[in-house]
Amino acid sequence: IKKIGVLTSGGDAPGMNAAIRAVVLMALNKGLEVCGIQDGYLGLHQNRIIALHKEDVSDIINRGGTFLGTARFPDFKQESVRHVAIDNLKTHKIDALVVIGGDGTYMGAKALTQMGVACVGLPGTIDNDIAGTDYTLGFHTAINTVLDAMDRLRDTCSSHHRISIVEIMGRYCGDLTIQSSIAGGAQFTIVPEKTFNEEELLNAIQLNSANKRNHGIIAITENITDVKALAKRIELKTGVETRATILGHIQRGGSPCAFDRILASKMGAFAVEILIDGAGGRCVGIQSNQLVHHDIIDAIENMTQKFDENVFNLTKTLV
Numbered sequence: 001i002k003k004i005g006v007l008t009s010g011g012d013a014p015g016m017n018a019a020i021r022a023v024v025l026m027a028l029n030k031g032l033e034v035c036g037i038q039d040g041y042l043g044l045h046q047n048r049i050i051a052l053h054k055e056d057v058s059d060i061i062n063r064g065g066t067f068l069g070t071a072r073f074p075d076f077k078q079e080s081v082r083h084v085a086i087d088n089l090k091t092h093k094i095d096a097l098v099v100i101g102g103d104g105t106y107m108g109a110k111a112l113t114q115m116g117v118a119c120v121g122l123p124g125t126i127d128n129d130i131a132g133t134d135y136t137l138g139f140h141t142a143i144n145t146v147l148d149a150m151d152r153l154r155d156t157c158s159s160h161h162r163i164s165i166v167e168i169m170g171r172y173c174g175d176l177t178i179q180s181s182i183a184g185g186a187q188f189t190i191v192p193e194k195t196f197n198e199e200e201l202l203n204a205i206q207l208n209s210a211n212k213r214n215h216g217i218i219a220i221t222e223n224i225t226d227v228k229a230l231a232k233r234i235e236l237k238t239g240v241e242t243r244a245t246i247l248g249h250i251q252r253g254g255s256p257c258a259f260d261r262i263l264a265s266k267m268g269a270f271a272v273e274i275l276i277d278g279a280g281g282r283c284v285g286i287q288s289n290q291l292v293h294h295d296i297i298d299a300i301e302n303m304t305q306k307f308d309e310n311v312f313n314l315t316k317t318l319v
């Protein structure tokens with residue numbers, strides 16, 4: 001191969017810039033040309049493709065977001081749209097693609113792979129919901145962001161003898177909630193992988209309150225229940241004042257932590273090596289501290305990200 005393209009797609013995640021930087025620097029190092037595709041598959045379809053040089057990726061390792069831009073582009077599910085994208089790759093003489101993003105991005109890469117484009121996927125999402133890797137890029141930074149918010153909420157809720165409900169992103173994956181909950185010492189942890197029993201929660205809060213434990217944090221993943229309404233029901237049933245905070249997109253921003261920068265640098269460089277070795281249709285991961293790559297179609301169709309019961313149980317034990 002002579003020229004590779006790189007894009008970021010779907011929800012941004014801290015560490016995406018570090019990954020792009022690694023792809024560009026490794027490729028240049030190996031004598032390849034590199035192009036950046038703006039706003040993910042949308043920009044690929046619209047032919048917004050620019051040459052990237054060393055100076056384009058200086059001063060970005062520490063920046064959150066993605067300097068290439070990103071987008072959610074459901075139209076990429078259409079084969080005709082992908083044909084236009086592939087024509088654009090051909091026009092720019094791009095032989096292979098590195099795509100950085102979450103499950104939607106991987107679906108796009110899978111479809112491109114099936115149409116003969118050499119693709120390597122890097123897991124970039126704060127959700128940690130990608131099969132074939134223990135960690136996704138942005139996950140650890142997001143834990144720290146949630147933790148910072150939780151610590152602040154703890155200050156105020158303990159002063160006021162209140163319960164604080166903290167709604168955390170993650171879509172259908174509770175990892176961000178669980179890790180933040182352990183690090184932040186939350187009293188209750190509610191995740192999509194476990195059926196939410198509101199009655200049980202209310203009874204437990206009532207019991208705590210009878211034992212004079214009338215403040216604490218409830219960490220809950222988004223899309224499980226209306227947290228503002230839940231706060232009202234808790235107050236009504238238990239008499240403990242309760243407030244709900246939806247952390248929202250704050251969790252997606254910010255300078256990537258060291259772990260994410262290092263992982264992004266390793267994965268970006270590894271992706272280029274994989275493509276140079278002639279492999280396409282792969283997705284990169286880190287498993288048991290080793291960089292690995294899997295067949296991207298197999299990863300999407302047959303592999304699942306395992307829910308860690310032990311670590312979830314810890315959230316219940318350490319209260």
Ligand code: F6P
Nearest residue numbers: 011102125126127169170171252
């Ligand atoms: O996938 C990352 C994520 O932040 C999820 O946690 C969240 O459900 C979703 O993206 C929000 O998407 P959007 O930025 O499109 O509102």
